[in-house]
Every structure is written in structure tokens, then in C-alpha cells.
Amino acid sequence: MGITFRKETFRDDYTFRNSPEHIRRFPFPFNEDSYMYAVNIEPHVVGPKGSVLENLIDVDEHYVAEMQDRALVLAEDPLRCQSLPHMTLAGWDLLELLMEQQALGYPEHFTLTRDGDRWRWINRPLGIDDTFTFGDTSTLPYGPMEYITRQSQGDFCILDQRDGNLWMDAGMVTTQADWSLDFDIGMNFFEWHAPVPLAHEKGIFIRALKFLTNIQQGKPARRLNWTMTINPRLDTSPENYHKWGPDRATVTPENVGDKVHLRVELQSFWRLPRSNGIVFPIRCYLIKMDELVTQPKWARRLHRVIRDLPEELATYKGLTRYRPTLVEWLSKLDDGSPTSPGFGPD
């Protein structure tokens, strides 16, 4: 048996939904009743069966629809995918990683066969069967990074490591939480994080950079990040902010459950073997409030987190306009009883 891929949209009529199994496996990002930045990085190792960590590169029921949405974004704005000239080798590294991981985790959907440099890649959900020469860009319809990331859920940033820093020198970024690859490409780790409030003062980025530049091949790491999105819109780019921004003013007590989504990023960090770069997949998971509160522990905890969030963070995450409405709605689901430790539902 394989995954049943949903037919759904992340724009216009917004038919995106999570199945009950996918609600249970949602990577809820709060392990206590409050939230503040931390260098919450841990080894990216395989987790429990049925969780989003069952495989190191997760493929889920939204795969096909997400890839269709990505193609729409790229057709409108090709600058969402860019690679500086010295990053092609890292693109091949990424192609190998994603083909290997997807074929390993989901053999019923993906098959990779290698005969020296002649590789055959079969992607059944998307109807792709290509044979190409590894390392020869002319044998693929796109550059290697674009080719494989049109077939992989999540955004991908490839970081070049030099001068003791990491440089955002390539990426496929169509499902981002309000940052622009086109603007940030070529920047170093501190520069592209420059607009993030509070974290610089806490020394977060200095410690994070030290950790990331020491990542070893075969020992990936991960962290969770989160924000909220109105409507299940993957493309919340700054480029289109003037199109999706007005949605934030449409939240009412009646539609909170349907419109407000928790948006969780599972970020992982992998050393690439040939280029010595780091690839940074940012996998986005969305869940609407109505789905999330089917787990009473999550409802209680989310209420407390959003209610007590420092104002600067709420502003940075763009919650200001609808936070009172959301907190009021969630408060009715919080009886004040304690929540159990850990991320998972009870």
C-alpha cells in the first residue's frame, strides 16, 4: 500500500485538508505552554512510525498537490528558484540526497537505479521516468537543483561554506514564510537573518552558525519553527504580500477555525558530500484550527502560547491583527487543566 495523494488546492478555493491520520502526525511545535526562541537543534534521526520523522525526507498525502502549486508559482515568478554559478555541484549533491531518501522511504512511489553515471529515476505520483547522466546538466530538463526540488516537498536553500560563514547561494523557495530568496541570495548567515528580532541579542545566530558549520556528512540535524497563515496558502512570499496580506483582516469569531492555520516548518540541515555545502530543507506543514483542536491538549497549549507571546514576536510573525480574535476563540477550549509534557497529542 502507498500514500493516497489528495487532490486539493493551496489558493483560490483552498480545498487543502488534513486526513485524521495526518492530524495526529502533525509536528506540533510546542513542548510546553509558552514559547521563546532557543537554539532548538537536535540530531535528525528517524522517529516513530506514523510520525513525520518516520523518514528523514517526509512525503505525505499533500505531495502531488504541493508540486502542482510549486509549478504554478514558478510559472508566475521564475526568480523563486535561483542558483549562483558556483553552486551546480551542490545541486547534484542535493539531487542525489533527495532521490536516495525518497526511494528509500517510499519504494512504491519512487525508484532510483544507478549504472555508473547513468541514472534512472522513476517518480510514479508525478508520472516521471527519466534516464540521465549524473553530473551532466544537459541530460536533465532543468538544472539539478530545480529538477529534483520540483519533485520534493518543502523549500530548499543550499548554503556555501567559506570564510567561517554560510552563504545563501542557491535555493528553491515557493512556500516561504515571508522572506525573499531573490533579495537574500548571496547573503551570509547573519545578513539574511538580519530582520529577525530579539534573536541576535540573545546570541542565537552565533551559536547556530557554529553548530551548522560543524555538521558532518551522514549526521543531519533539525529544528522546528512556526508561524501562522490565514487560509492554507503555501506561497506567503513577500513578493505576493500585497495579494495575501488582506486575508489577515478577514478573520472573524465565526471563521477562525476554518481560516487560521498553524504553519510549522521542519527545518533540517545536511552536509553535502562533493561540494561541502549545507542543504537546508524547510518543510512546511499546515493545519487549520478546526483540525488542530480535535486534540484537546494542543488546543489548551496553543491558547496559552499565543496569549502569552511577546509583542515583538507576534508582530514579526504577523499575528497582530487577528491575535485577539484567535485567543478569544481558543480560550473557550482551555479549561485551565495541566498539559502533559512533550509535543504529541494525548
Place this chain on the structure above:
Amino acid sequence: MAAKTIISRPVYGTLSPQPGKHHLFVADAEGALAIIDMAGKAPAGFFDGAEIVFIAAPDGKHIAALEALKPAQLHLPPSFASLLPRLRQTLTNAHMGLRLYLSGTEGLIGQAMQVALEAGIDHTSMQTEHRGSLARRMQCVHCKGITENVTTQPATCAHCGLLLLVRDHYSRRLAAFQGVCINAEDRSEIPPMEEVFR
């Protein structure tokens, strides 16, 4: 001088003579004064191996003072756009030992640095000094249009007309600050426009 705000925002220094065989200065407007001040600290004969490219104000202010430094070459292009092909060729053909000095408005420093980066020169090896106007070169994140000489906060995009928050977030590659729609969530909210980058 511009205050340091966030890490991506450029920080400028004071021009000082560097060891090297060839010295290329690119300056506009009040940037000439940075070169003239530096000349006082330069060793004898320094300007024998120097080219000064100066985009003067319409009144020709500072041209005579730069001539008095007797650089090997003084080039006076009418605008940055007209300088671009020549600057590209000079930097592409440059050998090790060329030192680059940029002074004047942020727009000039940023655009000259952009050309130098494309020629493979590391930004940390360039001498920069900000003089004169704090006007910003801004890229609209929505339509990608560049608006020059932005002095207000917020500012109107000269291309798509959206009202933009001029952020401190800066891209050396684009030589521009980022402009993001300030009232995207409710267009009827129109914050007052203040002259802040003068």
C-alpha cells in the same frame, strides 16, 4: 552618518590609503571630500597611480579640488549609468594590486560595489566612505522595480505605485534596500509620509 541598525545594513568607514600599485576611486557629489581628506594622509606620489572617477553635481563643485590632486586619470562621467560599461571593463581587466575606494551617496557606493562584486572583488577589501545624502536606492519586493533617491518613509514605488515600508534590510547583490508594502493588510490605512533619509 547613517546609524547602524541591523546586520545586513552596510557599515561605511573612512577612506585610507592602501598599499597597492593602482588605486581606483569612484565618487559622487560630497564623496569628493572623502578623497580630498584622505589625500592629506597619502604618501607622496600616491595619486601617480590613481584614477579618480567623479560624478559631479550639475554645478561642477569639487572638480577643481580633485584636479589639484593630480591623479593619473580624472574621469568625469555625467551619470552612473554612463559610467557602467567603462567601470565594468576596468574592473574585469584589473590585475592583483588594484585597490578600490568608493565614496559619496549610498546609491553610488552600492552600485559601484555591485559591479566590483560581479568582477570577483571581495566586498571587505573595498574602502568605503559615506558622504552626503542618506537617500536610499530601494527595490520593490513586489514588482522588483528600483526606485532611486528615496527620501521618505514610507515611499511610493515609482513603478507599481504601492506604498512601501523602506526596510534596513539591504542586498549588496542588488545594491538596494528592500521595500515591502506597508498597508497590504488594509489599503485604507495610509501612514503619514515623513522625510527621513536626507
